[in-house]
Amino acid sequence: MYKSITIIAITLLAIFSYTLLDEDGGRKEAVSNTKQWYQHEVTALQSSVDNLCKALATHQSLSQIQTAFKEARLQYKALEVVTAHFNPYTEKFINGPNIPEVEADEKEVVIDAQGFQVLEELIFPALETEDEPQALEQAKQLRANLNRLQMTAEILQATDAQLFDAMRLELLRITSLGISGFDSPIAQHSIPEAAAALKGITTIWHFYVPSLQLINPSLTNYTSTLLEDAQQLLRKEKDFNSFDRLDFTTRYLNRLSVNLKLAREALKIPYDNLPYFLDPAASNAFAKDAYNPAFFAPDQTLQATPAQVALGKQLFQDPILSQDKDRSCATCHQPSKAFTDGQTLPLALHGEKAQMRNTPTILNAALQPFLFYDQRVAYLEDQVHAVVHNKAEMNGSLEKAVTVIQQRPDYPELFNKAFNIEAAKISPREVQSAIAAYVRSQVKLNSPFDAYMRGDTAAIDNAARRGYNLFMGKAKCGTCHFTPLFSGVTPPFFRKADAEIIGVPTAPHTTQIDPDQGKFNLYDIPQQRFAFKTPTLRNIAVTAPYMHNGAFSSLEEVMEFYNNGGGAGMGIAIEGQTLQKDALHLSQQEQQDVISFMRTLTDTTQITH
Numbered sequence: 001m002y003k004s005i006t007i008i009a010i011t012l013l014a015i016f017s018y019t020l021l022d023e024d025g026g027r028k029e030a031v032s033n034t035k036q037w038y039q040h041e042v043t044a045l046q047s048s049v050d051n052l053c054k055a056l057a058t059h060q061s062l063s064q065i066q067t068a069f070k071e072a073r074l075q076y077k078a079l080e081v082v083t084a085h086f087n088p089y090t091e092k093f094i095n096g097p098n099i100p101e102v103e104a105d106e107k108e109v110v111i112d113a114q115g116f117q118v119l120e121e122l123i124f125p126a127l128e129t130e131d132e133p134q135a136l137e138q139a140k141q142l143r144a145n146l147n148r149l150q151m152t153a154e155i156l157q158a159t160d161a162q163l164f165d166a167m168r169l170e171l172l173r174i175t176s177l178g179i180s181g182f183d184s185p186i187a188q189h190s191i192p193e194a195a196a197a198l199k200g201i202t203t204i205w206h207f208y209v210p211s212l213q214l215i216n217p218s219l220t221n222y223t224s225t226l227l228e229d230a231q232q233l234l235r236k237e238k239d240f241n242s243f244d245r246l247d248f249t250t251r252y253l254n255r256l257s258v259n260l261k262l263a264r265e266a267l268k269i270p271y272d273n274l275p276y277f278l279d280p281a282a283s284n285a286f287a288k289d290a291y292n293p294a295f296f297a298p299d300q301t302l303q304a305t306p307a308q309v310a311l312g313k314q315l316f317q318d319p320i321l322s323q324d325k326d327r328s329c330a331t332c333h334q335p336s337k338a339f340t341d342g343q344t345l346p347l348a349l350h351g352e353k354a355q356m357r358n359t360p361t362i363l364n365a366a367l368q369p370f371l372f373y374d375q376r377v378a379y380l381e382d383q384v385h386a387v388v389h390n391k392a393e394m395n396g397s398l399e400k401a402v403t404v405i406q407q408r409p410d411y412p413e414l415f416n417k418a419f420n421i422e423a424a425k426i427s428p429r430e431v432q433s434a435i436a437a438y439v440r441s442q443v444k445l446n447s448p449f450d451a452y453m454r455g456d457t458a459a460i461d462n463a464a465r466r467g468y469n470l471f472m473g474k475a476k477c478g479t480c481h482f483t484p485l486f487s488g489v490t491p492p493f494f495r496k497a498d499a500e501i502i503g504v505p506t507a508p509h510t511t512q513i514d515p516d517q518g519k520f521n522l523y524d525i526p527q528q529r530f531a532f533k534t535p536t537l538r539n540i541a542v543t544a545p546y547m548h549n550g551a552f553s554s555l556e557e558v559m560e561f562y563n564n565g566g567g568a569g570m571g572i573a574i575e576g577q578t579l580q581k582d583a584l585h586l587s588q589q590e591q592q593d594v595i596s597f598m599r600t601l602t603d604t605t606q607i608t609h
Helices: 002-024 028-057 062-086 088-095 116-123 129-154 160-178 190-213 217-236 245-266 306-317 380-389 398-407 411-419 428-440 448-453 462-471 555-563 566-570 588-599
Strands: 101-103 106-111
Touching: 028 062, 028 129, 028 160, 028 190, 062 088, 062 116, 062 160, 062 190, 088 116, 088 129, 116 129, 160 190, 160 245, 190 217, 190 245, 217 245, 245 448, 245 462, 306 411, 306 428, 380 398, 380 428, 398 411, 398 428, 411 428, 448 462, 462 588, 555 566, 555 588
Parallel strands: none
Antiparallel strands: 101 106
């Protein structure tokens, strides 16, 4: 009898437990525990920065100052998972890039960089006597910004969904920025800092472990083991350059991302219906179809139809949009050349003098928030308008083209299928939308490298593996061309697209800078003189020549340029170069390995001629 009562009691307890799980996953304490932990960590960070201020104010030894700096940023990295997600504006002044910001509509106002990265460049490799006052002032400003962080920590309102998003995005931040040295370019303390960032994720994860153990103990234990093993490996790693980032990413970071997705779904934590660039339900950032090409469209909720894409393709290839009906989009963006033209600079209409800038590929153009080398438009629709009306490119008129389109026997039916409108209602808007839909259909993220990151270990060879590790480490390529898109669109939020000043010459082995001043031509902002968008490196092997002016005809020339420290490293007098001017000291073999890796980024499948 007692045995029967016991069995009934256990059964009722199990039913009661799962009833609670159905309601809130049994995780009532996870969010509140996270808030308490975060408040404690912010206080600890304040104390660490106080120590740094003291070390600077009392003129302690360089070793003591550098140690205090490293300890403070390790403390910050442990809470980055929450800070970067819930306080991105404040985070920019705590650990943002050491680059001043200027807005086009307020170009007289320069927002100076603040925080750890500014301090790092003052303190490492040595703190010069004349820089001591600035270093102390920066440390004090950092401490003041932490007061603001403390206030936001006290009123933090988080949900389970937000915390799981934060953990997964922090994994991507480690993958793309952390282990590349993006925010530790001088001290090269990125590997221990990545361990600290994983420690922060682990802390939040453990708040959910009791609930998840009741549902899926094997997943729970495996994830906990991965987190601990990953941190242990990072703590043992002593050399920044030799660290195997590719293995670490595939063996730990990608698997952890998958496991957090599975854990979230096991806990019945829902996804919302908001549009995202990176699908929060994707297994990881390298997964197939993880990115939403419509995210950077004027209307994120509208998905292009096959009829709209087909119409856009026909318009793309039709010279009807140009003034003399002798040039189409495909004249310069040729499918057989990965949507480039293979020319250093394209000719203007009627064979007149060459245009100023090299023809970029349209492949993956949808995956960026700003377009053209000078980032002058945000939407593909606006880019269509700009190109059609540019006197050197097409010298056309969308309004006039529409009049001709309405009279053509083939187009009215195509527009009706695509937009459900009669011929008389066709407007420039539909023309722009159709071509933009076609360009958004040209997302190619299924290269050999992508196959490798999805589990096909035979997809790339050893040279490419070495090349990726160099790309993300010693060669510093990954600090501007961010994995996994390998463009200047910054993970993990992908809201910002970098423009860099690298000092491109008129030709290889010259010290004459190209006269095109980039973004400065648009906004007349001195800090943007010679600044150009950081383009994607996907399909780089089939889209020569390179740079905004087509100055380099081979990847070997590109690697030599960067290995020498860009324009400034070559002796070009350029102010404000954002690329480090110090030589990388890459051997010829190392340069070839990086090129081998870049060749694995080629995906031109299903491109019709």
